[in-house]
Amino acid sequence: xxxxxxxxxxxxxxxxxxxxxxxxxxxxxxxxxxxxxxxxxxxxxxxxxxxxxxxxxxxxxxxxxxx
Numbered sequence: 001x002x003x004x005x006x007x008x009x010x011x012x013x014x015x016x017x018x019x020x021x022x023x024x025x026x027x028x029x030x031x032x033x034x035x036x037x038x039x040x041x042x043x044x045x046x047x048x049x050x051x052x053x054x055x056x057x058x059x060x061x062x063x064x065x066x067x
Contacts, residue, residue, distance in 0.1 A: 002040065009040055016042035025050030 002009075016022070023046040024039055036043055046053035054064055 002038065004040060012040050013042065023050070023053050025053075 004012075012020075020042070021044065022042060023044045024036070026045045026047040027049045029035065029045065036045055058064060
């Protein structure tokens with residue numbers, strides 16, 4: 001269960017099935033001493049870091065929205 005409610009993990013799994021491609025910051029994972037095995041199924045590692053991944057996506061035309 002990884003400490004996540006069934007409702008949240010189910011909703012997350014549904015989003016992944018619809019095409020969500022979640023990435024976790026490799027730097028943060030190393031700093032928190034966690035691995036992909038600690039996260040919900042479907043995550044990928046952004047090995048060079050989350051900021052680098054955001055920059056790559058923006059160069060592909062994606063827009064970063066901050067709320």
